[in-house]
Amino acid sequence: MFFIAIGVLFIPLVFQYSATNETLQPLNGVFEKTDTLQFSIPSWKNKKWQENRELLIKNNLKIKPLIVRIGHELDYRLFKEYHMADLLIGKDGYLFSKSWSNAKCCANNLNKDSLDIFIKKLATLATLLEKKGKYFKVIIPPSKEELYANKLPLLYTLDNENSDYTLLKKSLANNKIAYWDLLSYYKVIDDTARFPIYSKTSAHWTTYGAHFTLLKLLNDMSVFFNGDMPNLAVKSFKKEKFKGGDGDHEQTLNLINRIDNKDFLYPAYKIDSSKNKTFKPKVITIGDSFYWALKSCWMLPYIYKKDSKYLYYFSTVYYNNDYTKSHSIDSLNIVEEIESCNAVVIINSTHNLNGFPYGLEKKIDELILALK
Amino acid sequence: MVFSSVLFLSVFLPCFLACFYLSPQFLKKWIIVFFSILFYAWGAPVFIFFLLGSSVLDFFISKNFEASNPFRKLSLFASLFLNVGLLCYFKYVNFFVTNISTLGEYFSFNEIAFKEVLLPIGISFFTFQKISYAIDVFRGENKRLTSFLDYLLYIIMFPQLIAGPIVRYKDVHLQIKNFSSNNFDQKLQGLYRFIIGLSKKVFIANTFALIVSQINALGLENTSSAEAWLGALAYTFQIYFDFAGYSDMAIGLGLMIGFKFPENFNFPYLSKSISEFWKRWHITLGSWMRDYLYIPLGGNKVSTKRIYFNLVFVFFISGFWHGANWNFIVWGLFHGLFLVLERLFLSAALKKMPVLFQRFYTFFIVIIGWVFFSMDLETAFVFLKKMFAFSSLNLELSISVKSWSLMLFGILFSFIGFNKKTELFLNELPFRIANLNTSQTLVIFPVFLFLLSMATIWIMNSGFNPFIYYRF
Structure with a gap:
């Protein structure tokens, strides 16, 4: 018995020298990286080398992903405890973002006065864009916290008439800006959809959920451009376990077993780009992470012009044909980009408005002046 | 290195136990001492020499504790002076200098400039064990250890080296002397x-x-x-x-x-x-x-x-x-x-x-x-x-x-x-x-x-x- 227990102590070492890097599923999220410190007499004397070795052993053991997942699994299943900063466990296994839940019920991030000033300017910009034949739309997808408010812990279900979302809606309406508040639209879809449009265990809408907005937006844009745009149509749907961002909260929890075991739907599309549908607009999209699910259909490069861009939080620039590389907004001549584009779309979910409009307010005067 | 660390549990302990149980009886004490030195040197790389050096000195001083030796009292005094002195120096000199300096400042003297002395890990524990050895042998309660390996084993055995229990010499001297594989049944x-x-x-x-x-x-x-x-x-x-x-x-x-x-x-x-x-x-x-x-x-x-x-x-x-x-x-x-x-x-x-x-x-x-x-x-x-x-x-x-x-x-x-x-x-x-x-x-x-x-x-x-x- 004694030697069996000693054998157990040897497992990490055995694993270290026998397992390949692919043996275990790596951990998701950001982890402390420890660089190797070369041995030297001074580093040994001041214990820096020993401390580095201890950290290396602790952080780089090949068995660590398994160990971490076992620990997280036990904590989650036994105590509903999780090792993730911005997370909230709701009813029926729903996971929410704590900060977004807070923004829904209790906390204000937006300042009404400065928001009103910005939205007024945005209205001017929208008018100028339309005058120049450019498409403009503000899209507000509901956050999961808004759509499934009944699944939130009791404390977060309070209604907040002064939430960021309400302030934004009011300000947009007062300034007659064309915007889509998709909350009621998604409530109807949710009542009838047989597959998740928002996953129980992700922060965002699913690929399937985003698909409705994608089609809605492209149809609207196509009408605006007289039906000249390539047409996106569904070829088929594929049932699968979630992939990518459809379980992002859950993936970052680093558990062994899935929490949400449902099937998810993944649409496959076809493009109709026949003779009269060859106009590919240059689209500048400004927004938050809800855009990633729109992009994940990988169809936008066939519909949008090559030099269309996505300005993530108005800080990082992604090109329509290559999402692997990003650039800083400072590298972009934003006035030139807006002047040369055919469409501007702002997409921002209901409760992720902390920091909105992310620096656009500093450029908007310049844009108005240029378009005038 | 603490016992509740990944390094100890996943590397040090399994390696030590494997070496210990696989080695022949005559090597087992050496294995314990060797791993104890590694254990201490890991956390106190410079002080290991101080610990080993002072142990050598102590061991030789303790040879004079026998009743017939005319220098036994002097030797005991030397041993106590050495151990208590080292403890006072490493553990208390910062305290005394800081307090004297503060008191001096109160009476408008300049602050005393000094380089802070680092504390060797476990010094309070192994010093007490060394004193215990010296006094027990001096009192004749237990015979002194004739082998330096045994003495070192008593002082630096890693399980109790840095945080006790404080093992008095009388508690283990027979176990060290009669160390055999029969002791492993527990x-x-x-x-x-x-x-x-x-x-x-x-x-x-x-x-x-x-x-x-x-x-x-x-x-x-x-x-x-x-x-x-x-x-x-x-x-x-x-x-x-x-x-x-x-x-x-x-x-x-x-x-x-x-x-x-x-x-x-x-x-x-x-x-x-x-x-x-x-x-x-x-x-x-x-x-x-x-x-x-x-x-x-x-x-x-x-x-x-x-x-x-x-x-x-x-x-x-x-x-x-x-x-x-x-x-x-x-x-x-x-x-x-x-x-x-x-x-x-x-x-x-x-x-x-x-x-x-x-x-x-x-x-x-x-x-x-x-x-x-x-x-x-x-x-x-x-x-x-x-x-x-x-x-x-x-x-x-x-x-x-x-x-x-x-x-x-x-x-x-x-x-x-x-x-x-x-x-x-x-x-x-x-x-x-x-x-x-x-x-x-x-x-x-x-x-x-x-x-x-x-x-x-x-x-x-x-x-x-x-x-x-x-x-x-």
């Missing part, structure tokens, strides 16, 4: 004991430590009375499970390699008086102080006033031994004061009270004592003021279900030995478990294996693993 018991200690440390002490750190993070100004009490209570249990857990691990490791170290804790929070507390808390320090300080000062065979002085003096030294700071001195004197008060009248008064009240009194005094122990003097007084202001009963900490469950288990475990029978049963538990029949072992062994695996998982998963007694 290895399973040792393993169980080690796992119990590791569990105490990782699951319970670290949970209480998290509460303590959360309350410390609030800042003294923002701490409510309720939070101050929670903090004091959490520290009370943290230090117990931290130190008792470490002692269990040390005793367990000792048994695995054929040594039986003395017990260090026996349900101290069940004590009915402070004097009983010191028979149950850090028992090996208490025994050492009694044998090598209190009795040489005259013990109980002196006048009543002198006894009181001796008690206070011993506890002053005990406090100062824990750390070179005024708060440790006050903590020691605080306990000494209650020992004197108990001798004067308190003990007689308490005996007329229900046992529950006696236990409550002791626990209360101990909690107050830990406040002095855990923070500098100025902060301690402000903290105590907060505790007794009862101004705000707000508890704004978020404590998870897991933490509450583990803390409740810890509290329950601290008070479970409520009568002699239960106490004895629990103290003998590792021995009883190790001697179960095969079918019973098949049930109990997986439980311990599970605890060992879980503790390792917790350590790997968490960056929070403080150890209080490591700094002494």
Whole structure:
């Protein structure tokens, strides 16, 4: 018995020298990286080398992903405890973002006065864009916290008439800006959809959920451009376990077993780009992470012009044909980009408005002046 | 390197045990010494030479302790001077220089410029063992060790090297001399004991430590009375499970390699008086102080006033031994004061009270004592003021279900030995478990294996693993 227990102590070492890097599923999220410190007499004397070795052993053991997942699994299943900063466990296994839940019920991030000033300017910009034949739309997808408010812990279900979302809606309406508040639209879809449009265990809408907005937006844009745009149509749907961002909260929890075991739907599309549908607009999209699910259909490069861009939080620039590389907004001549584009779309979910409009307010005067 | 670290559990311990059990008998002592040197050198790379050098010197001085040697008294003095001198230099010189400098500044002298002296890990523990060896051999209670390897084994055996238990020479000299493979029949018991200690440390002490750190993070100004009490209570249990857990691990490791170290804790929070507390808390320090300080000062065979002085003096030294700071001195004197008060009248008064009240009194005094122990003097007084202001009963900490469950288990475990029978049963538990029949072992062994695996998982998963007694 004694030697069996000693054998157990040897497992990490055995694993270290026998397992390949692919043996275990790596951990998701950001982890402390420890660089190797070369041995030297001074580093040994001041214990820096020993401390580095201890950290290396602790952080780089090949068995660590398994160990971490076992620990997280036990904590989650036994105590509903999780090792993730911005997370909230709701009813029926729903996971929410704590900060977004807070923004829904209790906390204000937006300042009404400065928001009103910005939205007024945005209205001017929208008018100028339309005058120049450019498409403009503000899209507000509901956050999961808004759509499934009944699944939130009791404390977060309070209604907040002064939430960021309400302030934004009011300000947009007062300034007659064309915007889509998709909350009621998604409530109807949710009542009838047989597959998740928002996953129980992700922060965002699913690929399937985003698909409705994608089609809605492209149809609207196509009408605006007289039906000249390539047409996106569904070829088929594929049932699968979630992939990518459809379980992002859950993936970052680093558990062994899935929490949400449902099937998810993944649409496959076809493009109709026949003779009269060859106009590919240059689209500048400004927004938050809800855009990633729109992009994940990988169809936008066939519909949008090559030099269309996505300005993530108005800080990082992604090109329509290559999402692997990003650039800083400072590298972009934003006035030139807006002047040369055919469409501007702002997409921002209901409760992720902390920091909105992310620096656009500093450029908007310049844009108005240029378009005038 | 602490026992509850990934490096120790996943690399050092398995490698050591493999080398130890696979090596022939004549090499086993060498293996222990070699790994002990590695263990100490890992955390104190420069001081290992100091430890080895002073041990060589001590060993040769101790050759003169035999009754026939005319220089035996001088040699004892030299040995004590060497060990106490080194302890004073490394542990107390910063304290004295800082205090003299502060006092000097008060009288408009310039601040004393000096380079801070670094404290070698475990110096308080191995110095006491060296003194124990010198005095026991000098008194003729036990024969001196003729082999330097044996002497080194006694001083630097890694299980007890940096945080005790303080093993008096008389406790182990026969075990060192008669070291043989027959001593390994308690290895399973040792393993169980080690796992119990590791569990105490990782699951319970670290949970209480998290509460303590959360309350410390609030800042003294923002701490409510309720939070101050929670903090004091959490520290009370943290230090117990931290130190008792470490002692269990040390005793367990000792048994695995054929040594039986003395017990260090026996349900101290069940004590009915402070004097009983010191028979149950850090028992090996208490025994050492009694044998090598209190009795040489005259013990109980002196006048009543002198006894009181001796008690206070011993506890002053005990406090100062824990750390070179005024708060440790006050903590020691605080306990000494209650020992004197108990001798004067308190003990007689308490005996007329229900046992529950006696236990409550002791626990209360101990909690107050830990406040002095855990923070500098100025902060301690402000903290105590907060505790007794009862101004705000707000508890704004978020404590998870897991933490509450583990803390409740810890509290329950601290008070479970409520009568002699239960106490004895629990103290003998590792021995009883190790001697179960095969079918019973098949049930109990997986439980311990599970605890060992879980503790390792917790350590790997968490960056929070403080150890209080490591700094002494």
